């Protein structure tokens with residue numbers, strides 16, 4: 429795309445404020461902005477015009493039963509043996525979603541570099557690797573690990589792993605790939621700029637992970653390794669069990685395309701996506717898209733009807749992922765606080781939401797699966813997400829749970 433083409437595209441989509449910026453730039457800076465403009469999928473930006481179209485009434489939401497802790501306890505040996513067999517045979521890979529920005533934590537480094545230690549260093553990335561090493565030790569085989577980063581944090585993430593010698597993991601089994609970015613807009617759909625020569629771009633949500641993995645050619649890597657199951661998990665849960673043999677085994681034995689670890693929600697408004705069925709398909713409704721009525725609905729026994737929250741730990745059949753790779757995931761338009769430069773080039777960091785980001789979400793992949801097994805885990809042993817500085821789901825609460833699990837820090 430050249431400068432004139434960029435101007436035409438911006439004009440066509442009513443982005444005069446960016447044209448003004450572009451025209452004021454020298455050649456080198458203009459090049460950067462033009463490249464960003466060229467990368468924009470305008471259908472994404474324009475999706476806010478259809479935001480008002482609420483089709484939730486077309487959705488038939490029903491509860492989805494989970495494999496509960498008591499069932500797992502009764503079958504633990506059988507599940508574990510099956511899982512270990514698959515891991516030993518090299519059929520299981522793991523994908524760490526680490527492209528997000530630690531904004532809620534006020535961290536400007538990759539979230540996984542967070543040091544949770546008090547008496548000694550213990551980084552979030554390090555503990556995740558320790559958790560995975562438990563499985564390596566149990567099975568005697570390394571699990572290939574793919575780490576998704578973003579333009580904003582890739583260099584820092586790779587450097588951190590190198591600097592710490594991959595925390596004892598065999599680096600030949602670790603590969604990084606970068607996810608795509610999407611622009612942010614104000615409430616009228618105008619693109620925000622984060623500096624005079626750059627649009628306010630941010631990672632396009634964790635749902636883009638498989639297409640980004642393909643773009644990096646790593647689907648071929650998985651294929652050549654004979655991977656059959658892919659365990660996708662979030663960076664922020666320090667107790668995350670990765671390639672958990674029992675979970676792997678239970679999913680294989682169920683014959684389902686997908687497994688999802690869930691916990692019993694501790695309150696109706698807990699910030700977790702909820703497993704359910706939508707129009708007969710396994711599905712997850714994200715906390716900010718859940719009506720109050722559904723969130724508070726209770727069964728006869730008093731438990732929440734939609735009481736199983738996902739902890740962002742999914743197992744997907746590799747073949748099924750390949751099959752759905754070309755299908756478009758729905759776009760989520762999320763209100764966010766977006767830093768931007770004002771007309772006088774001052775950087776403004778808003779205290780309240782000031783526009784929209786566009787995200788694809790991994791949970792929408794679950795809906796594309798024919799079936800999914802929710803697998804219940806105990807939150808004290810497997811769910812300690814670090815999302816905030818203090819209070820719920822924070823560094824403080826995670827430290828308490830590390831103690832419960834006898835992990836030194």
Ligand SMILES: CC(=O)N[C@H]1[C@@H](OP(=O)(O)OP(=O)(O)OC[C@H]2O[C@@H](n3ccc(=O)[nH]c3=O)[C@H](O)[C@@H]2O)O[C@H](CO)[C@@H](O)[C@@H]1O
Pocket residue numbers: 525526527528529539576607631632633634661662663664699700701702714737738739740789790791813815
């Ligand atoms: C969309 C999604 O899955 N939401 C889940 C997420 O909520 P939550 O609100 O934590 O979701 P976030 O968007 O913050 O991020 C989840 C994970 O995805 C990664 N990420 C995010 C955006 C991005 O563009 N790239 C990227 O890699 C983050 O680094 C993180 O590892 O965890 C909760 C459990 O703690 C679940 O109940 C939610 O269903």
